[in-house]
Amino acid sequence: MQNLTHVKNLKEDIAAVLETNPVWRNHILQIIDEIKSKFPDSKIDIYVFNPSTGVFTIYYALAKEEGYLYLPNYYILVKNPTETRLYFGALEASGSSMTFPQLLQEYYNGSLTALLMSVTWGGKDERDSDIIESLGAQYRSYRSDLSDGTVTEFFTFRDGKWRSCEASSPDRLFNAYVEKNQTLVSQIFFKIRPRDKGAFFNFSNADISLEEYVDMATAKKRNIYYSGAPDVCDICRFPLSHEKFMVDGAVQGDLPWANMCADCFCAYGVKIGWGHGQLYKREADKWLLVGGFNPDSE
Numbered sequence: 001m002q003n004l005t006h007v008k009n010l011k012e013d014i015a016a017v018l019e020t021n022p023v024w025r026n027h028i029l030q031i032i033d034e035i036k037s038k039f040p041d042s043k044i045d046i047y048v049f050n051p052s053t054g055v056f057t058i059y060y061a062l063a064k065e066e067g068y069l070y071l072p073n074y075y076i077l078v079k080n081p082t083e084t085r086l087y088f089g090a091l092e093a094s095g096s097s098m099t100f101p102q103l104l105q106e107y108y109n110g111s112l113t114a115l116l117m118s119v120t121w122g123g124k125d126e127r128d129s130d131i132i133e134s135l136g137a138q139y140r141s142y143r144s145d146l147s148d149g150t151v152t153e154f155f156t157f158r159d160g161k162w163r164s165c166e167a168s169s170p171d172r173l174f175n176a177y178v179e180k181n182q183t184l185v186s187q188i189f190f191k192i193r194p195r196d197k198g199a200f201f202n203f204s205n206a207d208i209s210l211e212e213y214v215d216m217a218t219a220k221k222r223n224i225y226y227s228g229a230p231d232v233c234d235i236c237r238f239p240l241s242h243e244k245f246m247v248d249g250a251v252q253g254d255l256p257w258a259n260m261c262a263d264c265f266c267a268y269g270v271k272i273g274w275g276h277g278q279l280y281k282r283e284a285d286k287w288l289l290v291g292g293f294n295p296d297s298e
Contacts, residue, residue, distance in 0.1 A: 057091070103135070235264040
């Protein structure tokens, strides 16, 4: 911290790497000034990971092995000359979140494919800060004061000041976020996971794959509608009001039958046919049986 050139270059690097994250950018620049003032003879270790991947920040943390490594974070360890203070940044729950359909509509014109296509150029989204807020999360900074390697005090940065709080960690804060936003997190995971092929994403339209099972002639003749249709997919919890097709069918692995959206059927369903799965097509607020008819019934 005594080398003014190093400090100046560090600030410039922080401003550049956190261009899409104004919260942490301002926090860290202020922290550097704080360290310079309180520990002018100290040395610091600093690490910043800010992928700016929006929705995929949540998805990767849930779907990937050692998923917490995909979470944005930073730490600054102050040595004066021994370890004296630790600053770190974490993602945590904030206010209410949008639903996944609302989020797709707000940022991707209602298209899941448009969201998935963002991965083809690295997944970085310049709107990351806004998307994170829409996900019901926020970037927060914390500070722990150390003595002989033991935390003596713990603070969070809020409203421009360090305020005392209970000790926590990035993984615990993210777990609390997941617990608070279970429905949204489930929608993100189960809607994207079937299309995740590891090195790439499948952009195919699940509705198109179900079109081949549609028999409108028989459907109009029999005129069978789903009585007491559910509001959401039993697997991904995505609202079925946004879907063209719904399948009431068996699930792979001898699990109980489920009402599935097209994506979940393609990923987890068995097949369309009597005794396996019935295919319904949405007509206004009703679901018409269009495939998987009982062959012995008129």
